[in-house]
Amino acid sequence: MTIADEITRVESFPVAPRWLFVRIETREGLVGWGEGSLEGYADVVRAAVDQFGEYLLGKDPSRIEDHWQVLTKGQFYRGGPVLASAVSGVDQALWDIAGKRLGVPVHELLGGAVRDRIRAYGWVGGDDPSEVADHIAAQMAVGLTAVKMNASGKMSRNGSVAELDGVVARVASAREVLGPDRDVAVDLHGRFTLATARRVVGLLEPLHPFFMEEPVVPENSHVIGHLVDATTIPIATGERLYSRQEFLPVLNAGIAIAQPDLSHAGGISEVRRIASLADTFDVQLAPHCPLGPLALAACLQVGFSTPNYLIQEQSIGIHYNKGAEVLDYVADTAPLAFVDGGFERLTGPGLGIEIDESAVRMASAGWERWQNPIWRHADGSVAEW
Known part of the structure; x- marks a missing residue:
C-alpha cells in the first residue's frame, strides 16, 4: 500500500534557556514542530526522540493516534516523564x-473553537513584599489580570513561624x-x-488566592484529599x-x-483526554x-477547543529564562501578543506560529545544559x- 506522504526526517534541538524542540519533515516538504522540554533532562529526552524517530521514518504522518499508541505502549517498559516528554x-x-x-489551526481538527480568547497569567518573583509589588505592577502594565507567585523559597520540614509569616506577607502584598x-x-x-500546607492554607484564606498549586509532591498525591477538605481555596496540581x-x-x-x-x-492527544476526564469531575x-513558544501554542490550541479551560500559564519574561526568551524563536510574534489580559484565537495553520528555524539551529549549536539547583536543609x- 502506497501512502500519500511519509516522514523522512526527525530532529531535535536543545536550546536555551532549558527547552527541547522537535522537528519532523515529510517527503512532500511539510515541516511540523513540537516541544518535548523536560527541564534538566533535555539530553535524555533527545535520546528518546532519536529512538522514536527510527520507528517513525517512512510512516504516514497523518496516523497521529496510531503513532501515539505505538510510542507509548509498543515497548514493555513505558511511562514516566522522559518518555512522555x-x-x-x-x-x-x-x-x-x-x-x-x-491549512487550518489544530483547534479546528479538535472540534472547533469554543472561545475566542484565553486568559493568561504571568509569573512574579521577589523575596520581600516590596519586590512582589513591583513585579506585579510590571505584569499589570502589559495588560495581564492574573499572576502566580511562589509561596516561599526553601521551606523547613515543619514550617517555622517566620517562614509562614513570610508567605502571608508576600501574598498580602500581592493582594x-x-x-x-x-x-x-x-x-x-x-x-x-x-x-x-494545612497550616498555611488557613492563614491565606482571607486573601482569596485564585488557587493553591502543588501543595505536596506528586508522589504524595494520595494525601492531597486531606488538604482539599481543609480549605475553601481551590487546590491545583498536575x-x-x-x-x-495518574490524574485519576x-x-x-x-x-x-x-x-x-x-x-x-x-x-495534545493525551491532554485532550485528561481534559475530558477532568470535566467529568467538574474540574x-x-x-x-x-x-517555550511551541509548548505555549500547543496549550492554546487545546484551550480554544476545550470547554473546561480556565486560564493559561505563560513564561514571557519569567525569571528562569536566561539566555533566551519565549519569542526569540518565533518568526512572527503577533499571534502570541497579549490582548486584553490573554491571547486571541490562533488562526494560522497547525500550531498557529512560525518558528525561526535558523535561530533554533544556531541556538542549539551553542547549547549548555540547564540544571535546577540542589537545596539542602540546615542539617x-x-x-x-
Missing part, C-alpha cells in the same frame, strides 16, 4: 503537520496591589509537607503527572484545577507552561527545590 514533542509536531496539510478584581495564584512547588491514569487519584480526591503540561503529559484545566539533608 519525548512523545509530547513528536505528538505536537504531527498535529502541526496535520493542520498545515489542511494589595491587585485589588479585588484581579487574581493571584500561589505555588507551593511541592516544598511543603502536608501538615505545613505538572508532574503524565497520564490520565487527584481528581477523585477533589482538586479543583488540573495542570497537565503539554510537553510532559503526552502532548477546570490550567495547563502548566513555563516553557545537610536534601530539600525540595
